[in-house]
Amino acid sequence: MAEGRRSGCEIVPGKDTSLFHLRVWLSSPEDIHPADDLFGDMKINVGGRNCTAYYIFAGSSDPTITLALTGPLDYALGGTAAKVSIRMVLLDKTGSPVTSVGRETASWEGYYAMIAAWDDVKANCLVDNYFVVLCSVHIDRKPQASSVKEELPDLGHDLAIMSDKEDLTDVSFHVGGESFSAHRLVLATRSPVFRAQLYGPMAESKMTSITVQDMEASTFRCMLHYIYHGSLSDVAVKDVCSTMPQYQHLLVAADRYGVEGLKKICEDKLSGNGITVDSVISMLELAEDHVCPKLKAACLDFLADGDNYKMVTISDEYIRLIQSFPNLLVEVRSRIKKALEKSTTINPGAHKKTRLR
Template identity: 30%
Template sequence: MSAPLMTRSICIPVTKKGSHVFEIAGYSAYKCMDSDYFINSGTFSVGGHNWYIRFQPNVVFVNAGVDGAVQHCISVHLVLHSKGAKVRASCDLSLVDKSTGSPWLVLRTPEPREFKYGDTSMYFPKSAFMDHAMLEASPAYLRDDRLVIQCDVTVIKDPRLFTNKFVGEHEPPPSNIAEHIGTLLETGVGADVTFAVEGETFAAHKVILAARSPVLMAELFGPMKEARMKHLTVEDMHPDVFRAMLHFIYTDDLPNTDEIWRDHENKMIQHLLVAANRYDVDRLKSICQGILCDRLDVENVGATLVLAYHYNCPRLRKLCIRLITDPKFMEALKETAGYRDLKTNYPDVLADLFEVKTSNLHTK
């Protein structure tokens, strides 16, 4: 007698996560505004819905104690901006330490809640974010009259339902091919070419490099003399940059190092973009552009614009120009060393920038 057929259903929650950073310049100009005054961030998308951050610089609370003391606070809310939508979501609201780039969690929704478009339920939480005295005593979070707010949003989507015909039906594990190929780089097993970079030697595999880079394909298997060589020298590149590029070539991912993710001057990412452009590793170049776009601010936009011009990064160039040609942003930019360097050393870039601005004015 055959065993009875048994089925199984699995309900798997589906979440979409995203973050938005909102920088407020000139905090002191806003802190004495009326209690109902607010500033909205740009709109951003998480989970297929549009959101923005609302910042109120001077919310007044009266303590319920005997003294009835008045407390002046900043208040920060997440707002759903998709009309007619009902979305279950949670959010973390943090201040970003300007010296380290690390967020410090201030408020968190205790559990997911339903957001709707409209005044009745558009905010969470309805409370003070931080009082003025505490904020102004924290130089890490209020530096050069600027503060940076980070909002991490988690949207809870409809769950996925899977049905298996047989209990114990085999499900293959997730792909780990990148891990296995990355091990070849770590161990050097089967390596057939070495690269000398400023005194450091890197062992690699010609066929993997050629598959990932058209430039290396030509160097290692084309008519160039390097194709007959087993030891190559790389000029004008730091070993850490070459190491990170090799890691990406083998694993299709950036290494998880402080030099990349806590590099607040963006030097490593900039050098990686240059290396990706040099070896025609398009996906790495695109990822570096995306990181630089996310990290743009008034201090680094000048240097980033020069990089975008020299290495053909249209997406990055377009965003830099959009920021610089904003009148409010330009006023702050003129006071930075990056802008002075742009005027002194890259007048051609600056001239092109103002041609774009003039052209935009004529088309309006």
């Protein structure tokens, strides 16, 4: 650091637009009451929205540091049109996350803060005259309903009408407190599991009412819609499948009943924009349990980014995943090694060591 540098802060964007570093500079390592210009108006674009990062020092006898992310305070943050997930973690002197310093506070009116004792920051995180906070911001917007209704072939249209009107149905399913009527032949044609269940030697083949365990009614409704329509384009279904966890549930159901087309739709959706710092562990576990190579590759690519990996390894979910699937640690290490080798080849000065847990 240059001698005599003034206090200040800067945002260092990452390769992933949802991640960035907030670097805080002090005029000297002993400066616990920095100048007023530390209230920096530092902006960064996240998910098409401008977010502002700043920090303040508070307290006198035992100073603390408050790090906050805020704005814009409109529907994108505080309303029902989007869900915002923000995480912050201090990095130690080697650039690794340190969870023992700092605690995240509850959000209020779009503010998300971390408070850390200055003595702990100074002892563990201060390098020369600065320290760094790794920040993750993810904005999950609900998809806008399409006003365009897809045209169905005559056969598909007729089947859909039969389903909607419950015309000539010969079997019903009880799922999560709701009842759904359907046609055995249609289900058997679209699902090998339903075929074995409804026309094979299983006890259900003689039943007119079947109870489905371990599934939500909304998930079964979406799967049934796909079986009859061949798509998830209906507005009502979009309302149900509006979040990534709901697509996860639907993928599990599709795999359970062998509805491969629906499983692929869910895997493509989750691989495309469902992977975040908060969701990558559950996504990777889902990919392993249900044999989803595209989703697994997308998760490994996400973890190959050093900042993403640092943020994820501080979670208990990561430890449990590695204990359940020890082979994944080998694959993650291999993917990170390849990413580092590629980065070094393109930019020899860009190589930084990433510690693996």
